[in-house]
Amino acid sequence: MRGFELRSARFLASDCLQRYLKPGDTAVDATMGNGYDTLMLCELVGDEGHVYAFDVQQQALENTKKLLTESGCIGRAQLILDGHEHMCSYVSENTVDAVVFNLGWLPGSDKSVRTHWETTKQAVLQALEILKPGGICVICVYPGHDEGAEELAKLTEMLADLPPQRFNVLRQTFINASPGSPECFIAQKQ
Numbered sequence: 282m283r284g285f286e287l288r289s290a291r292f293l294a295s296d297c298l299q300r301y302l303k304p305g306d307t308a309v310d311a312t313m314g315n316g317y318d319t320l321m322l323c324e325l326v327g328d329e330g331h332v333y334a335f336d337v338q339q340q341a342l343e344n345t346k347k348l349l350t351e352s353g354c355i356g357r358a359q360l361i362l363d364g365h366e367h368m369c370s371y372v373s374e375n376t377v378d379a380v381v382f383n384l385g386w387l388p389g390s391d392k393s394v395r396t397h398w399e400t401t402k403q404a405v406l407q408a409l410e411i412l413k414p415g416g417i418c419v420i421c422v423y424p425g426h427d428e429g430a431e432e433l434a435k436l437t438e439m440l441a442d443l444p445p446q447r448f449n450v451l452r453q454t455f456i457n458a459s460p461g462s463p464e465c466f467i468a469q470k471q
């Protein structure tokens with residue numbers, strides 16, 4: 282393998298974060314879940330960096346705390362039991378290098394606790410504000426169910442309206458994939 286694969290929305294999201302983030306950076310995981318993205322961010326920012334991670338479920342915090350502790354990364358992360366729509370209360374404007382969203386529900390748990398467009402919208406707008414110039418916001422969306430399809434449609438509309446003087450926005454879609462396949466958006470602040 283040459284280090285680049287056209288494989289999945291998740292793969293492209295993590296490939297982009299791995300290329301962008303450097304030791305000492307600050308990152309936000311807006312949807313902590315089981316902590317796999319939080320761990321990746323902690324590894325990329327290193328000992329001098331910092332990661333804020335949000336989730337509304339206590340179980341997500343516990344799973345992530347265990348994963349980060351076992352990996353020796355817990356000191357790099359601040360795990361926050363609160364909705365990502367309150368991100369601005371914890372993180373200042375223009376201070377963050379990357380924000381990641383992995384929308385939907387926690388795999389293997391109650392599907393009713395999932396992201397919803399009303400709060401996703403507020404959170405993505407705040408994420409764009411907290412980014413430093415050049416910083417990136419990476420969002421994976423799962424339109425294979427009704428709420429996910431709504432998130433995809435409204436997110437597309439909102440991101441397409443961002444002024445190009447402030448943000449460049451890329452939508453990655455596998456055009457020969459089955460309907461409902463995940464998609465990835467990357468917004469970079471100018």
Ligand SMILES: C[S@@+](CC[C@H](N)C(=O)[O-])C[C@H]1O[C@@H](n2cnc3c(N)ncnc32)[C@H](O)[C@@H]1O
Pocket residue numbers: 311312313314315316317318319335336337338341363364365366383384385386387388394395396397400
């Ligand atoms: C697809 S999972 C995230 C998976 C995670 N990135 C990982 O690596 O395991 C989506 C998560 O978003 C969380 N969530 C739902 N609404 C939220 C909100 N308003 N703020 C923060 N997290 C939320 C859910 O509890 C769930 O854990």
